[in-house]
Amino acid sequence: MPANPEFIDCFVDHGWSDQEELVSYLPRGWRDYVGTVGPHGTGPRPIGNRNPFQHPQGDVLQGSTADHRPGSSLGVTDLSAFTRFTSASALVLSCGIGRNFPAMNLPQYTVAICRAINDWTIDRWLGGPDGRMFGSILVPNQVPAEAAAEIRRASRNSRMVQVVLGANGLSKPFGHPAYHPIYEAAVECGLPVAIHAGSDATADSLSSPTAVSAPLSYGEYAALSGQSIMTHIASLIGQGVFTKYPDLKVLVVGGGVGWIPSFLWRFELNYRAFGRDDPWVNKPPSEYFRTHIKVATFRMELEAPELLAATIGAFAGLDNILCFGSGFPAAESVSIESVLDSVPVEWRQRVSTLNAVELYGSRITANAPSGVGASVQRSDSGRPQASARSHPTELPE
């Protein structure tokens, strides 16, 4: 293992230390809706909801965030403090607890707060001298037309490299036709779409993070975190999303990998039996999976080597699918060293860099400060964007 291997991290949670920082990006009327500290015990509303499943030893690693006050976002506020990212060529910032917000119950507010988060990301994180920073467009997915508009707006910043769906706002699997305007806009703007485990965990979603009901403990929630991802993948394939949008790529995060072989075998068994139910599924599910889906390594079963070996043996092509994603600063986050130690040596470059380059394309290669992947070509504008911080109202409308 070379010391300090170069890598792209497709899942790092950036955060705010106090919600006031984020609120400042809301339009004035919505700022008033949130409110501020006042007399007689009044104060601001909490800006968003949180995942009800709390890790028994703390949701984030000790010392990884500046602040654990209520309203802090459980994301990293200063990435430069962490040596683990020294050799990273790109970090995809993934919004922390902001991902829970799209399912909240006031639809218009979810539109406003997602815009604010995206403006905050662009202003506070993407415009500085640290060329490793790339962002995710968080979308108000329960109002798909607004989500599509937000993709088109925020993607004008070339350091936004993916769409993050966040919490399930319509309580339907993500392949449902209601969500398709989001995929249309993502493809139009050349962006992949990311689905994170926990998409169905908040109390706002009528859907559940596990079958039957929400589980009764964190350990059960984490062990079964692949379930919502299975459902969403099944629906993307089953509803013909990849038939409609053949250029769409999807990144799934936080469910591990051990469920993949048995899930696809079962899917193909049923694909052969139920041709009359979904004749628009024109290829075997595993072919759609291999072509369109990447899997992040957060919650990969690194400490179950017999399961990993079994999975690698049972499913050919995992080396083209895995993208390193640490999940930092989550309690269960993984390091690049531990991941590369757990996969075959010949997989290391793909898992650390090349698969992510395939996923994110020229947005990540054009902007990264150093050569991203030895064999990847960079465009002529290979310099990082070192734009000055700009006020959100100066962004193009």
Place this chain on the structure above:
Amino acid sequence: MTAGGYDGSVIDCDVHHAYGPATKLTPYIQAPWREFVSASTMSLNPAQKHYPHPFGTNKRIDLVDDGGPTPGWDYDLMASQLLDPFNIGRAILNYDVGHESAHNNHYLAAALASALNDWSLDTWLSRGDDRLYGSILVASTLPTYAANEIRRLGAHPRMVGVLMVADGLGLPFGHPIYHPIFEAASEFDLPISLHFGADLWSKQGQLAAGGNPLSRTEFYTLLPQPAMHHITSCISHGVFDKWPNVRLVLLETGYTWLPWLARTLDLQFSNLRRESPFVRNLPSETILTNVRIATQPYEPPEHSSHLIDLLSALDGIEDVIMFSSDYPHWDIDDADDVAKEFPPGWRAKIMYRNAEQTFRWPATGAAGSPSSRTI
């Protein structure tokens, strides 16, 4: 015809028998529900989530001759189509599919479950064919009623297990509210079978994470999800800790996902233990001692070496898998086909011995070898 690569007797853990028209069941319903059912036009079928069968039938089509008896309703047909040709030494009859126990009126649901049990004992299990065994169907929505039903029939020699087909409370079965059911089953040394994951019927239980599946293909693909949660929950909340002799049997969910579940639960061992005083052993160890799983629907990959690779993640899985046919449904697995997919050293266990050691067979008079339980 004998099982390919396996010549012995076969135990079939999941066969579906049916009463046919409701009038056949009504005589077995206790008062006052019998009068209610007779006088009303209400269907005995509860509402289910809408994933209709293509061609309007769940049966394997070539088993049905126009004008002939419906498979599952008729003993002679079952003998000629399943028991005789496939050398079935013991078959466990599990209704078609017992969903009456999920009726939205919980008291009627409990009455219907009892009626089905009495119908099965009277019309199938007392005809003298000692290959036939039954399950005590219970309505899980009223756990004390379910426990009473288990105690009512638990000593009957032809009832070899308990069956639940729905979790009408929308909670995973490890939840303490269900524990009276496990307590009663434990008293009689009966395993508890969950058919189909149990969340198709009723409004409460979620069929899958992430929202209702959007097609039959997706639904069937995600079918194991409730079973995964029920296993997880029973382990986490002490069912097997409190009643070590209770075995949980999963029917009609396939089994290839079990090694993944066992290992992913092991990875959460320290978290599970923090939130539950009942998790003392590694979950994978508990699965090996207390969970059994039927083979159907058999979902082989293109290369059988891939299956063996995946199963190798759980050493001892060959002691946990049991053959089932799902006769007379559309995706029956034939004993011959299933046996030959496994390594030769596993076949006798999967086709017979694991089921022999899991269900509570009568001490004497059971077809084949006498029961020998290791748990």
Place this chain on the structure above:
Amino acid sequence: MARDWCGGITLLKNDMSGASVDVGSSDEFMDRIFRIVAIDGKEFGVLRWGEAVYVVRNICPHHFSPVCRGLVRESAQSEAPGTIVLQDSPIVICPNHRWEFRLPSGFAVRSRHSIKTYPARIQEGRVLVDFGARARQA
């Protein structure tokens, strides 16, 4: 709609190769319903489909079930989710696991397997089958 799977038309011919084998009058075969014939101890399904006729060896490649004892339907296809386009082309649906196979090629719709098909035609009111060759792969 009556279905006849009980056909057991046993012919005396032992030689199925070469010249066409007469398996019966065309009006013995109902439109769009398989009739099973037994020739030389082997079962074949004969399917009239309008003016065409198809003959299929009654064995499914999946688990060797009697594939002709299932259903026959028009082909259902789609290029756009939500639309289903029917075509006047037969699909054989196996009763066991419901795999679908196209005719005349015999190819499965959703796997790389195929059922065995034989060229057949209606000539002067008789159904003639050429067992010596496979049907043209469409």
